[in-house]
Amino acid sequence: MNIAWKEMKKNKAKFLILGSIIFLVSFLTFIISGLANGLSQDNAALIKDMPAGQFYLNDEAKQTYNLSKIESDLQEQIVEENPGAAAFSVQMGFVNDAEDKQHSVAFVTSTESDAFESVQEGEIILDSSLQDEGIAVGDVLTNNQFSGEFIVKGFVDKKKYSHAPVAYINMNNYQEIYRVMEMQAIFIPGKDAPSFSGLESFSNKSFLNAIPSYSAEQMSLNMIIWFLVVISGMLFAIFFYMMNVQKIGLYGILKAIGMKTIALFRMIWMQMMVITIVALALSVGLSQLFNVLAPAGMPFHLTIDTVMMLSAVFLVVGFIGATISGFQIKKIEPLQAIQQGEM
Incomplete structure (x- = not known):
């Protein structure tokens, strides 16, 4: 040496x-x-921060989240039979503030679940990054495809999807904006999740690949x-x-x-x-x-x-x-x- x-x-x-x-x-x-x-x-912080479990997409979607639609009857059955299960959807959109300035967001809605924020009709919960853009609790936001108004009820930390801040809204408001009744995916917490006919299951890690561009x-x-x-x-x-x-x-x-x-x-x-x-x-x-x-x-x-x-x-x-x-x-x-x- x-x-x-x-x-x-x-x-x-x-x-x-x-x-x-x-x-x-x-x-x-x-x-x-x-x-x-x-x-x-x-x-994909929205997905990565969720607890371990199984995600389900329609098998006709060819492992692409945006193409998936879960039939309402099957969705209700799965959510009722599996404690903690949630049906959810995520779509890109925007909100306008009081000065009519447009802010890009990822609208998120879900059935009742601990994995997602609970939001009443006419309310919205935003990622905290939008505070830097001048939005505060109590502000009124609008969307051109929504007949009502959103009142900002709070903020969450580090919730992003497709490089856009997440915006949690009520399911009825989401359905009005996007004119769709079906949810895009189902999440069941836990490792031993069942299989369902017509649905393809994904782990947390593999589900990330169903997100466009990820x-x-x-x-x-x-x-x-x-x-x-x-x-x-x-x-x-x-x-x-x-x-x-x-x-x-x-x-x-x-x-x-x-x-x-x-x-x-x-x-x-x-x-x-x-x-x-x-x-x-x-x-x-x-x-x-x-x-x-x-x-x-x-x-x-x-x-x-x-x-x-x-x-x-x-x-x-x-x-x-x-x-x-x-x-x-x-x-x-x-x-x-x-x-x-x-x-």
Whole structure:
């Protein structure tokens, strides 16, 4: 290990360049991961914050939430027979304030349930983000497709759907706005939910993919994240491969005096660990600082669990990359390496 440390001190510039690149790649990965998590919350916090259970859509909807309609008779039967069950619908829309300024919202209505806000006719409960737009409790809001008025009764925290603040309204008001009697989905809390003819069931996680744009948005960002992780592994493999080529003579001498191949691998692994840990420490610190200082309107959410998971992945990928680069060490013959004159 002393040899590994002495080599790092002797070739500071080379290892500093690699460490800087790993720092930049890991920092960018953490930032994109935070944005992916933030956009996930901004896109589907309404669904993600619901208790564990099963969601049901019409099987003719082809796993697309917007195309689903639950027959009224089946809906009533399921809600009556399953305690805690709720039929609900979500549709994009807008409300106008007293100054006739339009605010985009996601209208949500449901049968009586603890998973959703209870709202009387003519009342509305909004996501707290609309307070920043000047709406307050007691304000009167309107909608061009609604004959009456909505009175703001309160706010809820961090309830978003399809990047729009949620607006809970009464079922009768919802039916008047959208001219539809059927609900779009049914939710039954608990893990052991029954199956129903004509309905397709989804877990909380799989139901997110039925939300338009959610899976495409998350897939794109996650692909970028894992692409950056793969790049970091390739950087380690290329860097240590080039270093090993330059040190064939040295490795030959070390083998000639009795050093085993595994000891040479340990030297590479130690150098990889030092570079990666230092780079990750810096990127984790800066990403957490960004998490605190990010503007309130930016959908950025980076948890410690995500940071720890990605850090572990970087270490594993770095280990694999460094190990692959060291396979050439096994093929080095001491006499042949010394004769090459590479020290």
